[in-house]
Amino acid sequence: MRIGxxxxxxxxxxxxxxxxxxxxxxxxxxxxxxxxxxxxxVIIDRDGQYLDDFLSRVDRVTYEFEHLPVTIAEKLAxxxxxxxCPRALEVCQNREAEKTLFGRxxxxxxxxxxxxxxxxxxAAAEALGCPVVxxxxxxxxxxxxxxxxxxxxxxxxxxxSIGHPRVIVEKFVNFRREVSxxxxxxxxxxxxxxxxxxxxxxxxxxxxxxxPAPGLEPHVQQDAEKYIKSLLNELNYVGVLTxxxxxxxxxxxxxxxxxxxxxxxxxxxEGAMTSQFENHIRAVSGHALGNVQARGLSCMIxxxxxxxxxxxxxxxxxxxxxxxxxxxxxxxxxxxxNILADSYEExxxxxxxxxxxxxxxxxxxxxxxxEG
Amino acid sequence: MRIGxxxxxxxxxxxxxxxxxxxxxxxxxxxxxxxxxxxxxVIIDRDGQYLDDFLSRVDRVTYEFEHLPVTIAEKLAxxxxxxxCPRALEVCQNREAEKTLFGRxxxxxxxxxxxxxxxxxxAAAEALGCPVVxxxxxxxxxxxxxxxxxxxxxxxxxxxSIGHPRVIVEKFVNFRREVSxxxxxxxxxxxxxxxxxxxxxxxxxxxxxxxPAPGLEPHVQQDAEKYIKSLLNELNYVGVLTxxxxxxxxxxxxxxxxxxxxxxxxxxxEGAMTSQFENHIRAVSGHALGNVQARGLSCMIxxxxxxxxxxxxxxxxxxxxxxxxxxxxxxxxxxxxNILADSYEExxxxxxxxxxxxxxxxxxxxxxxxEG
Numbered sequence: 001m002r003i004g005x006x007x008x009x010x011x012x013x014x015x016x017x018x019x020x021x022x023x024x025x026x027x028x029x030x031x032x033x034x035x036x037x038x039x040x041x042v043i044i045d046r047d048g049q050y051l052d053d054f055l056s057r058v059d060r061v062t063y064e065f066e067h068l069p070v071t072i073a074e075k076l077a078x079x080x081x082x083x084x085c086p087r088a089l090e091v092c093q094n095r096e097a098e099k100t101l102f103g104r105x106x107x108x109x110x111x112x113x114x115x116x117x118x119x120x121x122x123a124a125a126e127a128l129g130c131p132v133v134x135x136x137x138x139x140x141x142x143x144x145x146x147x148x149x150x151x152x153x154x155x156x157x158x159x160x161s162i163g164h165p166r167v168i169v170e171k172f173v174n175f176r177r178e179v180s181x182x183x184x185x186x187x188x189x190x191x192x193x194x195x196x197x198x199x200x201x202x203x204x205x206x207x208x209x210x211x212p213a214p215g216l217e218p219h220v221q222q223d224a225e226k227y228i229k230s231l232l233n234e235l236n237y238v239g240v241l242t243x244x245x246x247x248x249x250x251x252x253x254x255x256x257x258x259x260x261x262x263x264x265x266x267x268x269x270e271g272a273m274t275s276q277f278e279n280h281i282r283a284v285s286g287h288a289l290g291n292v293q294a295r296g297l298s299c300m301i302x303x304x305x306x307x308x309x310x311x312x313x314x315x316x317x318x319x320x321x322x323x324x325x326x327x328x329x330x331x332x333x334x335x336x337x338n339i340l341a342d343s344y345e346e347x348x349x350x351x352x353x354x355x356x357x358x359x360x361x362x363x364x365x366x367x368x369x370x371e372g
Numbered sequence: 373m374r375i376g377x378x379x380x381x382x383x384x385x386x387x388x389x390x391x392x393x394x395x396x397x398x399x400x401x402x403x404x405x406x407x408x409x410x411x412x413x414v415i416i417d418r419d420g421q422y423l424d425d426f427l428s429r430v431d432r433v434t435y436e437f438e439h440l441p442v443t444i445a446e447k448l449a450x451x452x453x454x455x456x457c458p459r460a461l462e463v464c465q466n467r468e469a470e471k472t473l474f475g476r477x478x479x480x481x482x483x484x485x486x487x488x489x490x491x492x493x494x495a496a497a498e499a500l501g502c503p504v505v506x507x508x509x510x511x512x513x514x515x516x517x518x519x520x521x522x523x524x525x526x527x528x529x530x531x532x533s534i535g536h537p538r539v540i541v542e543k544f545v546n547f548r549r550e551v552s553x554x555x556x557x558x559x560x561x562x563x564x565x566x567x568x569x570x571x572x573x574x575x576x577x578x579x580x581x582x583x584p585a586p587g588l589e590p591h592v593q594q595d596a597e598k599y600i601k602s603l604l605n606e607l608n609y610v611g612v613l614t615x616x617x618x619x620x621x622x623x624x625x626x627x628x629x630x631x632x633x634x635x636x637x638x639x640x641x642e643g644a645m646t647s648q649f650e651n652h653i654r655a656v657s658g659h660a661l662g663n664v665q666a667r668g669l670s671c672m673i674x675x676x677x678x679x680x681x682x683x684x685x686x687x688x689x690x691x692x693x694x695x696x697x698x699x700x701x702x703x704x705x706x707x708x709x710n711i712l713a714d715s716y717e718e719x720x721x722x723x724x725x726x727x728x729x730x731x732x733x734x735x736x737x738x739x740x741x742x743e744g
Contacts, residue, residue, distance in 0.1 A: 017389055020411060023695040023707075039392060039411050273689070273712075282686065291689035295667065314654065317645070317663035323395040335395075340645075 001285055002027060004058030004080075006073070007065030008035030008042050010324040010333065011261050014269070015064060016040050018277035024285065029054045031068060038325050048072070055079055062239060062284045066092045066259050067139070083187075083238040083284040088259040091235070095168045096137050098256060105230040107254045111171040115159075122155035124169040131172045136164035173253050175246035177367050179213055180264040181224040184240045184279040184289055185232040192279070192292045193225045194272060197264045197300075199244070202362040205331060208351070209264045209300040210366050211271060214344050223252050231257065240265070240280040263302065266336050270320045271298030296340050299351045301358065303335040308358040313337055318350050373657055374399060376430030376452075378445070379437030380407030380414050382696040382705065383633050386641070387436060388412050390649035396657065401426045403440060410697050420444070427451055434611060434656045438464045438631050439511070455559075455610040455656040460631040463607070467540045468509050470628060477602040479626045483543040487531075494527035496541040503544045508536035545625050547618035549739050551585055552636040553596040556612045556651040556661055557604040564651070564664045565597045566644060569636045569672075571616075574734040577703060580723070581636045581672040582738050583643060586716050595624050603629065612637070612652040635674065635705070642692045642710050643670030668712050671723045673730065675707040680730040685709055690722050 001024050005012045008028035016026040016039055026040030029051075035042045043054050051072065055061075061082045063073070066089055073086035091097050102109045111128055114137075115121035125132045130152060136145035147158035149169075159167075178201065182194045195212035228243045242262035244255040265276035274282075274290025282290055306328050313319050323335035339354060341347035348366070355361045373396050377384045380400035388398040388411050398412030401423075407414045415426050423444065427433075433454045435445070438461055445458035463469050474481045483500055486509075487493035497504050502524060508517035519530035521541075531539075550573065554566045567584035600615045614634035616627040637648035646654075646662025654662055678700050685691050695707035711726060713719035720738070727733045 013392070016411075017392060020385070020389060020697075021694040023697040025410070025697075038397070039388075287683065288687040290686070293689075311659065314662070315660040317665075320646075322393040325392075325395040325397075 001025070001059045002057060003281070003284065004029060004054055004061040004076075005037075005040075006061065006063035006068055008032075008037040009064060010036060010326070010335075011064035013037040013039065013324060014266075014275075014277045014322070015062075015261065015281060018275055019281040022278070022281055022285065022287070024281060027054065027057050036324060036326050051075065060284055062280070063089070064260055084241070084259050085235060085237065088235050088237055088241070092257060092259050093139070094137055095135055095139070095256070096166070099168065101231070101234070102254050105227070105234060107227040107230065108252065109170075109254050110173045113169045114166065115169050116166050118156045118159035121149075121159050121167060121169060122152045125149045125152040125155055128169060128171040132169050133172065134158050134162060134167045134169045136162055137166045137168055138164070173246045173248060175248050175253070177213075177247050178244065178255075179216075179220075179224070179247050179252075180209075180242055180244045180262065181221075181228050182240060182242050182262060182265040182268075182276055183225070183228045183232060184276070184283050184292070185237050186283050186289050187238050187286045189233075190289055191229055191232055192289045193221075193228065194265065194268060194276065194292045195294050196221055196224055197267065198366055199264050200362075200365065203331075205302070205304055205333075206263045207302055207304070207362055208364060208366070209267055209298075210344075210347070211267045211298050211300075212294055214367060220247065220252060227252070227254060239283045240276050263333070263336075264300075266322070267298035267300040267338055268292075269322065270338050270340060271295055271300075296342055297344060297347050299339045299341075299347055301337045301339065301351065301354060301361065301364075302333055303337065303358055305330045305332055305334070305360050307334055308360075310357075312357040313354060316350070316354055319354055373397070373431045374429060375653070375656065376401060376426055376433040376448075377409075377412075378433065378435035378440055380404075380409040381436060382408060382698075382707075383436035385409040385411065385696060386638075386647075386649045386694070387434075387633065387653060390647055391653040394650070394653055394657065394659070396653060399426065399429050408696060408698050423447065432656055434652070435461070436632055456613070456631050457607060457609065460607050460609055460613070464629060464631050465511070466509055467507055467511070467628075468538070471540065473603070473606070474626050477599070477606060479599040479602065480624065481542075481626050482545045485541045486538065487541050488538050490528045490531035493521075493531050493539060493541060494524045497521045497524040497527055500541060500543040504541050505544065506530050506534060506539045506541045508534055509538045509540055510536070545618045545620060547620050547625070549585075549619050550616065550627075551588075551592075551596070551619050551624075552581075552614055552616045552634065553593075553600050554612060554614050554634060554637040554640075554648055555597070555600045555604060556648070556655050556664070557609050558655050558661050559610050559658045561605075562661055563601055563604055564661045565593075565600065566637065566640060566648065566664045567666050568593055568596055569639065570738055571636050572734075572737065575703075577674070577676055577705075578635045579674055579676070579734055580736060580738070581639055581670075582716075582719070583639045583670050583672075584666055586739055592619065592624060599624070599626060611655045612648050635708075636672075638694070638708050639670035639672040639710055640664075641694065642712060643667055643672075668714055669716060669719050671711045671713075671719055673709045673711065673723065673726060673733065674705055675709065675730055677702045677704055677706070677732050679706055680732075682729075684729040685726060688722070688726055691726055 008030035113124040197211035198213035200208040320338040380402035485496040569581040569583040570585035572580040692710040
């Protein structure tokens with residue numbers, strides 16, 4: 001079976017690495033002009049001229065990247081099986097649609113309103129109570145188009161800086177930590193949930209994921225499973241879906257979803273019985289799902305901007321290095337290191353030891369270590 | 373770094389799958405005309421015309437296959453780093469050289485003699501005491517060129533059937549079981565040893581490997597480590613080396629070595645902290661060696677000839693399926709399944725359960741289960 005992947009970055013690369021052992025081949029469809037998957041066949045198509053060619057070479061289509069025209073996914077779905085369904089893309093590309101769906105399914109979100117002018121933005125900030133964050137409804141590649149308002153008076157400046165005709169305004173959430181749940185749904189409707197991860201961001205980029213999230217109460221995992229299951233079933237979704245959440249004193253609050261394998265699930269390569277990548281390929285190909293149980297405790301450390309002293313990292317007996325074969329550039333995800341341990345104390349020690357060889361890595365703080 | 377691999381079968385495929393995450397690229401050099409690696413770049417060269425082309429595209433050379441002309445490896449070694457060294461190839465291609473080296477290094481072997489005629493074969497059989505096995509000194513692709521002599525009188529027929537000018541005659545070994553040790557040596561001379569595996573063959577093909585080998589006395593592992601270490605150091609070897617042995621009441625007896633990753637080490641993909649494939653790539657690339665510790669208990673089951681009901685195998689929560697994307701053919705290695713467990717009892721149960729979906733798999737018997 002030949003799987004067509006929309007996008008050709010590191011997620012596609014890791015999908016392929018997981019898919020070859022299941023006798024799958026890969027064709028990547030790249031619209032960026034700079035594919036980095038580094039294996040499989042790549043069709044570079046900045047102008048959408050070779051979509052028929054792509055289609056003729058593949059048995060099924062999936063994506064590693066959600067910021068592509070929904071019309072492309074829909075056109076492909078007329079001719080072949082596209083997993084996940086284009087509707088999942090559509091929802092993820094529009095924060096208003098996403099939040100509306102969350103609300104309809106009973107998934108808690110921050111309080112939010114929509115604004116379509118500086119005046120309505122100001123009114124929303126007043127109604128919700130500052131601070132609020134305003135985000136353009138649709139998002140481009142760069143994750144820009146966001147502004148924080150400390151007072152309603154900042155609406156004019158915020159509106160101008162965002163520069164979009166429609167924004168969503170969210171009340172700030174007082175959260176204990178950021179977490180995520182990754183689930184996978186098969187063609188026959190079978191669903192499996194990975195243990196949740198605790199995620200640490202710095203300057204808007206994921207830095208660390210610990211899984212299973214330390215000190216997580218079982219009912220929190222159950223709530224997250226309930227939420228993501230309702231999304232999977234509502235969308236008749238096939239493949240891996242990620243839901244990013246805030247853990248608060250009042251329970252979980254959903255932030256956003258990603259219709260694909262996710263950086264906060266990279267720990268599963270060695271840290272779970274079946275990786276998120278293999279499970280996505282299994283689901284998309286119509287196979288049974290693989291076992292999602294954790295194998296010990298894991299921490300994933302992103303390698304951002306610079307590689308650092310990878311030779312030293314390779315010397316450590318508890319590290320698994322995953323490089324994307326990309327050149328260094330500030331803020332760029334170049335790879336990740338998975339660290340395994342049998343206890344959280346050992347995990348923390350190992351992560352701290354490893355991080356000294358990865359320049360630019362922010363101090364490692366988890367809920368565990370700030371509490372401990 | 374681009375690694376050139378001589379040979380393009382499933383071993384090369386798995387080397388590449390382990391090497392991409394270390395930012396390596398692969399070029400395979402195939403002399404068979406039917407490469408099956410399925411990823412990386414492949415140069416098909418039945419007549420040795422494109423060796424310079426291969427050389428110009430790679431930074432280092434290794435092999436997944438030892439039945440290639442030593443002169444090719446030597447020619448390559450004049451221009452680039454070739455790991456393991458061509459001398460290792462040379463030794464492995466000649467049973468007399470191999471056994472002589474074993475003897476010189478104090479590695480026990482079956483008693484053996486060389487014969488170069490039907491008469492000397494008969495004399496050797498008489499001197500050693502039947503049964504003996506006669507094998508051509510050099511071996512082709514097919515592993516043929518062997519004959520068992522139950523009496524010295526069978527020498528004439530055996531000689532004719534082997535059809536080689538020189539054979540090695542070995543006394544039969546009364547062994548408890550077949551085992552193997554896999555070790556890896558880095559450029560700086562650092563050496564690491566995997567836990568030994570217990571191997572079950574059927575009709576001359578490896579069927580099962582269990583690792584760590586059940587009930588293995590620590591001194592047996594230590595003996596094997598001593599033997600393989602002496603080979604690694606003698607050959608100034610870099611990369612993974614495999615030594616197949618018989619476990620007998622009097623200790624270990626070496627059968628043969630393979631200068632490469634080995635089927636009896638496929639369990640390491642999920643069953644060890646670092647797979648044999650990754651460790652070979654690390655060594656060949658000049659990196660530090662990875663941790664060779666086992667993660668739980670593993671059994672590798674080869675998929676031979678037919679795939680069987682892979683969908684059912686994928687449903688089992690303790691299986692890891694590795695397919696080589698090859699078409700079915702009697703006796704052909706099509707893939708393998710790695711099974712993990714926390715106890716040997718559980719492992720045996722899981723293997724038996726899995727094997728029912730793999731037609732043609734012989735009954736699963738390990739030392740453990742015949743004793744238990």
